[in-house]
Amino acid sequence: MYGHPFDDDNADPDIWANRIHASDREEVLHQLRSVIAGAGNVWSHEYRFMRADGSAAIVSDQAFIIRDEAGTALRILGSMRDMTEQRELEQKLRESQKLEAVGQLTGGVAHDFNNLLTVILGNAEELSELLREDSQLRQMAEMTATAAARGAELTAHLLAFARRQPLQPMVSDLNRLVQGMEGLFRRTLSEDIDIEFVRCAGLWQTEVDPGQLEVALLNLMVNARDAMPLGGKLTIETANARLDEEYAANHTEVIAGQYVMVSVTDTGNGMDPVTASRAFEPFFTTKAAGKGSGLGLSMVFGFVKQSRGHIKIYSEIGEGTSIKLYFPRSHLAASAIAPAQSEEAVFGGTERILLVEDDDLVREHLANQLTSLGYQVLQAGNGPEAIGILWETTGVDLLLTDIVMPGGMNGRELAERARQFRPDLKVLFTSGYTENAIVHHGRLDPGVELLSKPYRRKELAAKVRRVLDSDS
Incomplete structure (x- = not known):
């Protein structure tokens, strides 16, 4: 049984007890003795039982106590059922449900939370630049930016655990x-x-x-x-x-x-x-x-x-x-990894950008940042409004759009509609949580450019410039 040899002629009456897991033995024996000393006829318990190879099996033990007319226990008949595989499957199901719950909770707050952090982080950075001559106030602004960045890291870590962060895998050495x-x-x-x-x-x-x-x-x-x-x-x-x-x-x-x-x-x-x-x-x-x-x-x-x-x-x-x-x-060849941008380099431009963002605070903040980089900025609060602007306006070089938006049209659907009549329009998505609009099986769809919220001004500048300068 469980890999142990069985010798009916030399059965040790304590052999069963000795093979109960050491951490469970005292409790199991105590409960069994209590039932025997009482008037009950049935005993059941789940515990760990040691296999011959040293591993522990989870068993469900069912025993029946046979008593005489005076109620004294004469004999115990019992059987053990190996529950190890079933309990492991149940544990896997619980882990899967926990993962799904964490994912739903995180996804539900990540979008709005990262929108707020985008404004806080961006304004803290601007204050830090404006307060160069006041070291005390500048330090307070930098502390605010650091706190916002840490908040973003917590959200990112939760999304990572829930396997809902957008990955950009490359064949690598x-x-x-x-x-x-x-x-x-x-x-x-x-x-x-x-x-x-x-x-x-x-x-x-x-x-x-x-x-x-x-x-x-x-x-x-x-x-x-x-x-x-x-x-x-x-x-x-x-x-x-x-x-x-x-x-x-x-x-x-x-x-x-x-x-x-x-x-x-x-x-x-x-x-x-x-x-x-x-x-x-x-x-x-x-x-x-x-x-x-x-x-x-x-x-x-x-x-x-x-x-x-x-x-x-x-x-x-x-x-x-x-x-x-x-x-x-x-088995594919390694991809070329783009060189890292200089942290001090912030490049702007004069192109025209259509900014689509449903959150008023984020839209105003982002428009100000793009304008400070030299760009011409048009604004829309939802997808249908953006389509109207594109129909009426020429010379739009880049569509910079949030992904999760109200109005019956998300960012991906907006980009697809826009490219039906502006096939050369370049698109940059930005979001605090992508859902499944541009991410499938945890990976960004091919050709998709994403700027995850919250981001610093230099990250915004580098990403916008890279998409505008790209061939696609």
């Missing part, structure tokens, strides 16, 4: 991506932490969003750093990996095949199995109050899953933690 992040990683770690990079020769290509991978690895770096307050060693390793059918059968959502693996390993405090099992839950943290939001690892988890990958955590108390990210192998 993870060795090159990690090498490009080396300087950032070294600045993140304290001097008493040694960092080692172990790069696999002949590493396969994979399709991944470079920007989100950087954020994910940075989150893992920060967690590793915090787990080594007295210093230690951190290792980043890449490797080719094959997850076979047996592994896939034991891990939900894993498809057997070839993967590219990148891992972050520390020599820190480590985690016990219970803590490790909850590490990817949103808002779960073992850090002191104010030291962490509990969203870092959940963001990494969501990003990997949305990238059709797999994530595995290994940890032992006093030994450290290793978190491995697996991304499916791609």
Whole structure:
């Protein structure tokens, strides 16, 4: 039974009790003894029972107590049913429902919340520029901008966990991506932490969003750093990996095949199995109050899953933690990664832009920013109004539109209608939450340009300029 040999001639009366999981044994035996000592004839309980291979099965035990006329228990007849697979399926269903609930909640607030943060962040930046001569007031403006940016990060992390962030994957060489992040990683770690990079020769290509991978690895770096307050060693390793059918059968959502693996390993405090099992839950943290939001690892988890990958955590108390990210192998050639724009460079222009935004505050703020960059700005509060302006106005170079809007026409539908009579019109979408208008299976539709709210002035300027200068 459960891999244990059965010898009817040399049956140990305590063999059943000895194979109950140590953490459950006292409670199970106490309940059974209570029933035997009482007048009941039926006992049932669910607990963990150890298999011969050392793993624990979840069993449902049903027992019937046979008593004599005086009510004294004479014999117990019982049977165990293995509930492990059923309970695992139920757990997966609960996780799926939790994920959907978080996604609906986050999506519901992300659009409006990011609209507000766009105005707050933008105005704080402008105040910071205007108050260059007043250091105290400028510092207050910069603090406001920093707080708004942190609010945006929280929303982004929740969207990432719920697998509802828009990804822009590119066929990439993870060795090159990690090498490009080396300087950032070294600045993140304290001097008493040694960092080692172990790069696999002949590493396969994979399709991944470079920007989100950087954020994910940075989150893992920060967690590793915090787990080594007295210093230690951190290792980043890449490797080719094959997850076979047996592994896939034991891990939900894993498809057997070839993967590219990148891992972050520390020599820190480590985690016990219970803590490790909850590490990817949103808002779960073992850090002191104010030291962490509990969203870092959940963001990494969501990003990997949305990238059709797999994530595995290994940890032992006093030994450290290793978190491995697996991304499916791609047989396509690596994509060219555009060079990063200079942080100080802000380029404008004189083109005519039709701005479509249903939120009055955001529309006014965005129009002011575009005007300050030299552009001619036309404004509309919804899709039908924008179509009317396009019919009556010539020389519109760019349609800059929100995605989620009232009026029976979202941003994607507006762009499609506009291009029916303005086929050369360039389009830039902006939104705090995209829903499914331009994102399918977690990825931006081909050819779509998106500026996610909230954004800084230089990000707006760079994105508008890039779309206007593009050939498509």
